[in-house]
Amino acid sequence: MNFAQVLNGIALGSLLMILSSGLAMIYGLRGVTNFAHGALYMAGAYVAYSVSTHINFWAALIAAPVVLAVLGAVLELVFFRRMQHRNHIEVGLVTFGAAMVIERVIVLIWGERTLSVDAPSGLGGTTSILGTDYPTYRLLIIGIALALAIGLVQWIRRSDVGLHIRAASHDVETSGILGINVDRVSLIVVCLGAALAGLSGALAAPYVSVYPAMGISILITVLIVVVIGGAGSIGGAMVAGMALGIIQTLGSVWIPSLSVLVPYVALVVVLLWRPTGLAGKRV
């Protein structure tokens, strides 16, 4: 095994970490398996494409999460809040429908063709790390993911809103009785979760190609990450995302013909070992 392949795994894990933490937040608080999360990621990539074409990539990194946070607010206010007492299958189906609507709207606006976004100027080349030349843009993704992970964990642990999120994720009704404005906390969480999906889409745009099915193809992996992490655990999803990214990359090096099975094998192994996921019920 060589250092470049480990970095490849960390880069993929970083992307999965950002995307899955948003999904885990929404599931933890709302109990919603948000099948639209892949579509939000795709929408983030398309917003990044347009903004980077007309302004620049750095503006896209801000615009995509903001636009997606607004979309998250719509999802929360129109669907999740109104359907909070319906069973999970019904709400899951609604998010599935929302994903189809989002995908169709994207196609109507941007078309069916595959698009690509160039890495920002100065980050298109390689940087030498411990004697290994590695794409600078991938190092940026790793840096942003790590900074975000630290920031998010600190925010949830130390801020009042974080305390409310942790409380509501454990028990919504009791939190409400104790005076926490659960609706407000939910709005924040869904907006933030959607914004994280938008950010990961924007970061992925120069990394992978931008096309309408990109959300569906990553959704399964992200759902597996969330389950492995411990459904609803943000920290667990982050650890699982990074671990799966590394394992999947090493799998494609060691056993290329079976690499597509790696996430599923990891899921089965973890659930047999720890049925509640890596983090259990911890947020």
Place this chain on the structure above:
Amino acid sequence: MTKKLFPALSVLVLGGLVAACGTPGGAATSGGAGGADAAGSTIKVALIPPSSGALAQFGSDAADAWQFAADEANAAGGVAGHKIELIKMDTDATAATTLRAAREAVTQKGAKFIGAVMTSTEHGALDAQLAGLGALEFNGLGKDDALTGKDCKANAFRVVQSTSMDMNAVAEALAKLPGKKWAIQAVDYSTGHTSAKVFKEAAAKAGKQVVLEQYAPLNTTEFGSYITKLQQSDADALFAVEYGADGVAFVNQAAQFKLNEKFNTILGFNMVSEPLFKALGDKVVGYYNNLGYDVSSDNPLNQKFVTDWAAKHGGSKPYYVVADNYLAAQTLFEGIKKANSGDPIKVRDALNGLSFDSIVGKVTMRGADHQLIRSSYLGQVVKDPNGIGGLGWKIVHEADGSVTAPAPDPACKLS
């Protein structure tokens, strides 16, 4: 509020379902059997391109090419005195939907000929039903060898080159390309494995060595681990079979890893094409790739086609999907002219072994398997201020169709 909204929404949803499920069969039922044979009658051609999904743009371009050909023919007084009418159907590029659309077009709308079907899977399913429907199909898009091999059908005609023809053209040109030690990066799918097999045989003949061979699953978007292995190999040239979104991701990531600087040659197979030029950008300048159609060919018929097409489409020149579907229409029209009839059986018989001048030069419809024998090319991407995304092709090799087309498969029985 919710109680009021729910019934209203239910009505809307049900209304939508009824509209979506309603059979459009009542729209047109003209065109009974035999009508197309009468002099001066209208010949109906059903077009079944995908109207949604990742292939919708290709579907739209294919239908546009058929429309262009039909308009041109009708403006010239029709084909053998028959006016051409196109019946556009919708599909999502799945075999079941395409079959349903074909049955409706033939049995209820009077179509006797079918075109603009996209994938090889659709062609395979449709071709098996053509005899029962009494219709002919003209394939300008599906390249799977089996369609003119073990799965060939008497009523199906392939106008586009097969995968083997394309790959043989690339193999023929291999000796010309710089690079002695080659790496193969291919999609883990039948196209990838077939192409790699032909490439390895051609490389051995050309005295070149294959030092690395690796396959990425279809729909791979993270190529980091594959590119790292390519970088760490001692190959000096790369043969890559990655297409669509996978191909764009591979090219972008290869550029970020500066893979282009390592290899003397990057040879793509179905990886680089005009519809992807904007997405790929200057990163692919210098790449080689197989080409089915040479837009710059000085053949007068092609020059007229390119000029007329550009005049009607804001100056944009046709690319392979447009050209291959125009050629499919041209093939049908030549068959009608030779048969002097719009009857599918007579047209089918007339097409067997028919040679004619086309936009891609003199071509022949091989009677043994219904594969059109035409040239294939190897092109190199160059900067072209008038091209899509500022890119264009330089033809570096033309391979004769009579050489690239494998001998008819003995498993193909047309009778």
